[in-house]
Amino acid sequence: GAGVSQTPSNKVTEKGKYVELRCDPISGHTALYWYRQSLGQGPEFLIYFQGTGAADDSGLPNDRFFAVRPEGSVSTLKIQRTERGDSAVYLCASSLLSEDTQYFGPGTRLTVL
Amino acid sequence: QKEVEQDPGPLSVPEGAIVSLNCTYSNSAFQYFMWYRQYSRKGPELLMYTYSSGNKEDGRFTAQVDKSSKYISLFIRDSQPSDSATYLCAMGSGGSYIPTFGRGTSLIVHP
Numbered sequence: 001g002a003g004v005s006q007t008p009s010n011k012v013t014e015k016g017k018y019v020e021l022r023c024d025p026i027s028g029h030t031a032l033y034w035y036r037q038s039l040g041q042g043p044e045f046l047i048y049f050q051g052t053g054a055a056d057d058s059g060l061p062n063d064r065f066f067a068v069r070p071e072g073s074v075s076t077l078k079i080q081r082t083e084r085g086d087s088a089v090y091l092c093a094s095s096l097l098s099e100d101t102q103y104f105g106p107g108t109r110l111t112v113l
Numbered sequence: 114q115k116e117v118e119q120d121p122g123p124l125s126v127p128e129g130a131i132v133s134l135n136c137t138y139s140n141s142a143f144q145y146f147m148w149y150r151q152y153s154r155k156g157p158e159l160l161m162y163t164y165s166s167g168n169k170e171d172g173r174f175t176a177q178v179d180k181s182s183k184y185i186s187l188f189i190r191d192s193q194p195s196d197s198a199t200y201l202c203a204m205g206s207g208g209s210y211i212p213t214f215g216r217g218t219s220l221i222v223h224p
Contacts, residue, residue, distance in 0.1 A: 042117075042214030095210075101162070104157050
């Protein structure tokens, strides 16, 4: 079956602009995670959804970052007033239940000029 | 000091070699340990998961955990060029579904 998909695969934007990154989890997976991976680093946790609600958003770096999952499936990560330091690969993962294996998508490569 | 330390490499080995990849950690609360493989421009893929000290084998891969030394290893036997990737260790504490990742080790297996 289909894995986790993320769109767009690449996004180039200018400093100060607003961006939305989309994640389509594996069908039926209740848990969804967002991570950020900077060059040469491992993924860093941003936010985790169980169903429609954010169960843990302790990794969001500041209030410019926000994520939603209104119907418990697709999730959107929103970044306001982008900064050059936001440039990274944004990874999404999903799992059937919270305690199960996380399956990662290919990521969205965000470049802020 | 980061909670999880991992040498970024690159580690270059000839085809057929035994590869040893390692991570150290400082958080005694970590109870589960994982190894992910990440190909260039792809998401991480889970290779091994273990919850206790000792060895776990799966095909050419062996994961080893030494909680007393806070040290984990991944061994790859008969390495192949297709094993060339970045290997990420990850670990977490009981009750937490959010693992902490190492920075990854880049492995190059040349024919």
